[in-house]
Amino acid sequence: MTAELCLKKLEYVGVLAFATVDKYGDPQIRNISAIYYEPDAMYFFTAKGKSFCEELLSDGRVQVLGYTKYKEMIRLSSKAVPVEPENQQKYIDLIFKKYPYLYNLYPDDTRLMAGIVFKIADARIEYFNLGVNPIFRESYSIGKGNVVFRGYVITDNCRKCGACADKCPQRCIERGSPYKIEQSHCLHCGICRDICPFGAVEIR
Numbered sequence: 001m002t003a004e005l006c007l008k009k010l011e012y013v014g015v016l017a018f019a020t021v022d023k024y025g026d027p028q029i030r031n032i033s034a035i036y037y038e039p040d041a042m043y044f045f046t047a048k049g050k051s052f053c054e055e056l057l058s059d060g061r062v063q064v065l066g067y068t069k070y071k072e073m074i075r076l077s078s079k080a081v082p083v084e085p086e087n088q089q090k091y092i093d094l095i096f097k098k099y100p101y102l103y104n105l106y107p108d109d110t111r112l113m114a115g116i117v118f119k120i121a122d123a124r125i126e127y128f129n130l131g132v133n134p135i136f137r138e139s140y141s142i143g144k145g146n147v148v149f150r151g152y153v154i155t156d157n158c159r160k161c162g163a164c165a166d167k168c169p170q171r172c173i174e175r176g177s178p179y180k181i182e183q184s185h186c187l188h189c190g191i192c193r194d195i196c197p198f199g200a201v202e203i204r
């Protein structure tokens with residue numbers, strides 16, 4: 001899996017969920033399909049009058065979520081920025097050409113009057129495949145996006161009792177000194193932390 005392939009899979013999913021934060025600090029989520037993809041970026045269309053646009057312009061933080069029929073979850077965390085004014089028409093036209101139904105919504109030049117295109121180019125991507133055995137997860141980035149480690153780790157407090165490895169539903173804890181979690185197969189279920197008699201498992 002790669003970041004580019006993750007974007008391709010999102011393109012095949014088609015309709016994605018976009019989560020933002022509104023001016024009251026509350027989460028908001030919308031489905032967006034008017035998206036144009038490049039190998040390392042995505043561009044999406046909305047109307048300037050929508051709260052969604054206001055949230056993107058004032059805060060910009062966005063999470064984009066897609067789920068494939070093969071049980072793959074792909075999530076982008078990023079800041080969306082408006083495309084430069086001189087390139088707005090280019091990307092509006094590319095998106096309308098890809099999705100002709102949009103001409104019904106915004107006929108003639110109303111697409112240019114009402115529309116605005118945002119770009120996501122710097123993002124952290126989390127890929128999580130529940131359709132394979134063992135499950136598989138990995139993180140990637142595009143542009144200046146950071147890969148941030150999230151998950152459980154076994155510390156040097158491990159006494160090698162083996163309780164966590166016996167109960168791990170994905171059998172992804174390797175015996176050793178200390179025991180070690182194979183991160184790419186971990187569900188983040190927390191059983192190992194809850195079961196360890198020595199408090200040796202921490203979430204990071």
Ligand code: SF4
Pocket residue numbers: 154157158159160161162163164165178179195196197198199200201
């Ligand atoms: S349950 Fe705790 S002490 Fe036992 S092997 Fe796992 S991490 Fe180590």
Ligand code: SF4
Pocket residue numbers: 152167168169170171172173181185186187188189190191192193
């Ligand atoms: S969090 Fe769950 S899946 Fe991951 S290592 Fe611990 S028990 Fe296994």
